[in-house]
Amino acid sequence: MITVQEAEKLILDSIGSIETEEIALEKALGRCLRESVLADRSLPPFDRATMDGIAINSSSYNTGLRKFKICGTAAAGSPQEALSDLKSAMEIMTGAALPLHxxxxxxxxxVEIKGGKALLPDGLKLDFHTAVHSQASDCKTGDELLSPNVKIxxxxxxxxxxxxxxxLLVSKTPKITIxxxxxxxxxxxxxxxxxQIRRSNDATLGAALESAGFQEVNLVHIPDDxxxxxxxxxxxxxxxxALILAGGVSKGKFDYVPEILAKLGVSIxxxxxxxxxxxxxWYGQFSRDGSRLPVFALPGNPVSCFTCLRRYVVPxxxxxxxxPAxxxxxxxxxxxxxxxxxLTLFVPAMIESRPSGELWAKPLLFNTSGDFISVAKTDGFLELPRGRKVFPEGEAFVFYPWPR
Amino acid sequence: MITVQEAEKLILDSIGSIETEEIALEKALGRCLRESVLADRSLPPFDRATMDGIAINSSSYNTGLRKFKICGTAAAGSPQEALSDLKSAMEIMTGAALPLHxxxxxxxxxVEIKGGKALLPDGLKLDFHTAVHSQASDCKTGDELLSPNVKIxxxxxxxxxxxxxxxLLVSKTPKITIxxxxxxxxxxxxxxxxxQIRRSNDATLGAALESAGFQEVNLVHIPDDxxxxxxxxxxxxxxxxALILAGGVSKGKFDYVPEILAKLGVSIxxxxxxxxxxxxxWYGQFSRDGSRLPVFALPGNPVSCFTCLRRYVVPxxxxxxxxPAxxxxxxxxxxxxxxxxxLTLFVPAMIESRPSGELWAKPLLFNTSGDFISVAKTDGFLELPRGRKVFPEGEAFVFYPWPR
Known part of the structure; x- marks a missing residue:
């Protein structure tokens, strides 16, 4: 019997990296990016108005001019305009390119606009690039804007x-069979x-994987033969x-699964x-075509199964x-x-963010059944480490939210 | 101009309740349940073994018997068996019904099993229903196991x-146009x-709504005409x-949208x-066929637009x-x-859960541009309330995670 930390390390150390594929941007939500995304030009590409108003030269205002002749309109999406001289102004829309001069x-x-003139009051604070988003201030051509290995x-x-x-180049979606x-x-x-009881583990695991972002999940039920x-x-x-089994891995007389997996060449x-x-x-790997597929066999008890999925399989x-982890x-x-x-104890718990900025977890006590009825009210589980006997109120432990 | 809290209340108070539809369970993930789910029988439906081992009568052990004749096997999924007498034992698998007697x-x-006998050591703590999950201990027929208005x-x-x-009866999926x-x-x-710049608001809003669980989103771009x-x-x-507009609602000369919406009968x-x-x-409603459709017109600046979507539209x-809220x-x-x-200030921030159990948010300073480049590194935004000037380190504020 190994510890939770040893099991986690054995699994994660054995996991390689799935292949990539190129997909359309509109299909990329939730996928893992596998390339750098670079700026193809400076952003903003021009000095850009951040407000609706008039574009002027600030030195004219700051040396006393208050009445500016309006010489045109700069609309967002139009090529750059130009002031006719430093005493003129141009109406400008948010997003438009700042006119020359x-x-x-x-x-x-x-601004008060009257008879083709823009009248400005005293006391405005106008400087170079007031209400202007300067060209290239966000990034320059070739800057890395997104790094590989982020969830999109x-x-x-x-x-x-x-x-x-x-x-975008992203990780392929693995075909997972439960x-x-x-x-x-x-x-x-x-x-x-x-x-008898109704089969719920496969649908539950499938839904949990789907909400964790794994869309290609196939469910199969096999009798105890x-x-x-x-x-x-x-x-x-x-x-x-990837193969995930639910049930059949304990010490019961009909728990054939580990033996059969070994026979099929899955290495434990x-x-x-x-x-x-x-x-x-149970965790093992199956070699096929040069890659090693992960094989998880989880206990059949629904809450055990769900907890192990969250703690080991999803990561x-x-x-x-x-x-990224x-x-x-x-x-x-x-x-x-x-x-x-x-033993390390996984306790289902309700989470509460308090106005103090502290996160509190209320453990579900007396839950020994393995059924989902009370667990459905919880938000995840606390991991209480092995080797301790007492876990006092107010001490913080790692909390794992359920897939949702 | 109204406050954030007034805007929030005006929106939420005006929102009704969408119609329902019945869908297959395997399509129900992420949908909003609109019916009670009741227990159709007691759970567990029988006294259920929670471990692999042997089933016996505890009084026989507690009055000194250590050697039990094995009279059969109780497998999960088989009808209830019976001990031949109180001195016999039955092999039993996790999930099987406890045999009669x-x-x-x-x-x-x-347990040591030898020559058709099960030998037990001294000192075991065996009582009524040790390692048994008692019939009806989780719920009784007719108990409400799930209430309406939960996300599935x-x-x-x-x-x-x-x-x-x-x-399951769930809320219909609204058709949203951006x-x-x-x-x-x-x-x-x-x-x-x-x-010019590339159009990203519509794809971004669409992706944000999709990750918030709204799958039927249609994107339309219309020139400034x-x-x-x-x-x-x-x-x-x-x-x-539902209609969500991005851009065209400011005070610029080409911001026709509010006027056109009014003309079309959308009440502001x-x-x-x-x-x-x-x-x-801008927020309004459009009456059609007896229901009122929400119409949001968000500022065109990408970060403003995304922030308003998260703060108002998604809730x-x-x-x-x-x-549920x-x-x-x-x-x-x-x-x-x-x-x-x-003004209420929304500050994009990186979130950190510290080992103390406190949640800390590191605000993105100097982000005035409205571009996504630095915002992409954040996890959400802090809402710093209006009417205060100083927000000291260590004080907690409400944090809104980005849709992900």
Whole structure:
């Protein structure tokens, strides 16, 4: 049995880097960028008005001129205009290029326009580039605006669009297969017999992966029959990019899965982790065409399964895609807790951001069942480290939000 | 000009509730649940083994019996078995129904099996329902397991699946149209002239809405021509469920949008908000077929536009869908800041969860440009309230994460 930290390290160290593909910008949301995005020109490309008003030369105002002849209009999207002389002004719109000979913009609220003249009051503070966004002040041609290995959100779309990247190099989307086993499980739309329960692990894991950004997930259920499990897993391993099994990995008489995986050539990295829930968790790798596919076998208990997915599988798949590792979130525990076993304890908890700026986590006590009913009210889980017995109110521990 | 709080209240108070539709469970991720989900039977439906091992009657062990005859195997998914007598044991798998006459499970690690007998050591703590998840301990038939008006995540999928809800009643997905205006804007794949810039607002807003869970977003660009704007907006208002305009709402000569919206019958709720960025922000409603569609006109500056979308539009659309309001997040500001104007200040900031359990926000200073280049490195923005001039290091303010 290995520790949570050892299991995490074994998994992450074994994970390589998935291949890349080029996709259209409008499909790139949520994907992992795998190239640098450079400025194709300076930004802003010209001295740009940041307000609606009039463009003038500030030295004329600062040497006493208050009445400027209006010589035209500079609209956003039109080529650069020019003042006819230093005593003239030009109406200008936000986003327009500052006219030649002008060096600042006076906002419309400060201007009175009358008979083709702009009248300015005393006391305005006008200097070089007042209300002007100077050319090249944001970036110069060739500057790296986005680095590789970021998750593409709306902000990254904004930058890519502004420099004309209508296609982006991103990580491929892995084809993930989730396999559930267990003869006690019937499908969602069946009425179970009293000794049966409905199959929910596969749909839950699929939804969790989808909300973590993995869209290509395939769900398969196999009865507890060793031959059938072997046949179907062989087939799946020949085509998927990652395999996640739910159930069948404990010490029960019908827990054939580890043996069959070994027989199919999946090399085991570990089987038992000193954690609750989720002790019987199996991780291995399968070599195919020069790459190593991750194979996770998670305990069948729904909460164990979900916790292990969040704690190990999602970070591993994100690393495979070259996503940056999520920064840890720390939350103070809102109740004294004690736990005497030599296991890392994952406690589902409700999170609360307090007006003080502190994050507090209220642990779900007395949850021993493994069912989702009370866990559904929580926001994630606290990780209470192994080797301690007491976790006093107010001490902060790492908190893992559920996929949402 | 109204305050941020007044604008927020005017918007939220005016928003109704969108219609519902029934969809398949596997399509329900991210949607807003609009019905109660009830337990269709008690859970667990039977006394359920939580470990692999043997099922016995604890009183036999506690009165001295250490050697139990094995009378069979209880597998998960099989109908309930029965011990042949109180001195017998049955091998049992996690998830199986506890056999009749048995009242606890001894985990496999504590059992030695030899010649058809299970040998138990002294000193085990065995009681009624040790390692058994008692029938109906999670819920009883008819209990409400999920309430209406929650966002459906993997956890809610788990519960719906477990009670056999293969279809769910959810909020309809609104058809949102984003209209950008501005003649200075060219499409992403064009090489702009020096006075032009590429159009990025529409793609950015679309991506932000998509990551906030709004999938049906349509992007339209209209040149700065009043007649064309009027014609196209009339058409759009006759078919979309919500309209968001980017640009054309300031005080510039070519900012026709508010006038045209009024002419088309959109009733204005407000136009100016005492905030930076985003002062020229327009909100109104359009009545069609007995419902009132929200119409937002956001400033054209990319960062203003994005900030207003996050601060006002996303919460309004979420309320329309009957999503629960997001709980506020508070973060301590990591630098002294001062701001003298009578405006609420939205400051883009990087967020850091410290091991103490405190959340800190590092504001992006000197960002006056409205461009995304430095904003892309931030995680959201702090809202620094109007009416104060000094915001000292360590004081907590509300933080709005960017859509991601």
């Amino acid at each position: 002008a060096d600042c913009v006076v906002k419309i609220e400060d 959100s709306a902000k990254e779309i904004a930058i890519a669009a502004s420099v004309g990247k209508s296609k 396999v559930s086993t267990g003869d006690e499980l019937v499908s969602i739309d069946q009425i179970p017999e009293s000794h 060793p031959e059938q499990i072997e046949t179907e897993l062989r087939q799946i391993l020949s085509s998927c990019d 990295r570990f089987q038992w982790v000193s954690q609750r829930p989720g002790k019987p968790m 591993a798949l994100e690393k495979w895609l070259q996503m 999520s920064k840890p979130v720390y939350a103070k525990i809102s109740h004294d807790m004690s736990f005497k076993q030599e | 048995a009242d606890c499970v001894v985990k496999i690690e504590d 995540s993997a956890k809610e999928i788990a519960i719906a699946a477990s009670v056999g809800k293969s279809k 209209v950008s205006t501005g003649d200075e804007l060219v499409s992403i794949d064009q090489i702009p002239e020096s006075h 009043p007649e064309q704007i009027e014609t196209e907006l009339r058409q759009i208002l006759s078919s979309c469920d 709720r407000f136009q100016w908000v005492s905030q930076r960025p985003g002062k020229p922000m 309004a659309l979420e309320k329309w869908l009957q999503m 997001s709980k506020p997040v508070y973060a301590k500001i990591s630098h002294d800041m001062s701001f003298k104007q009578e």
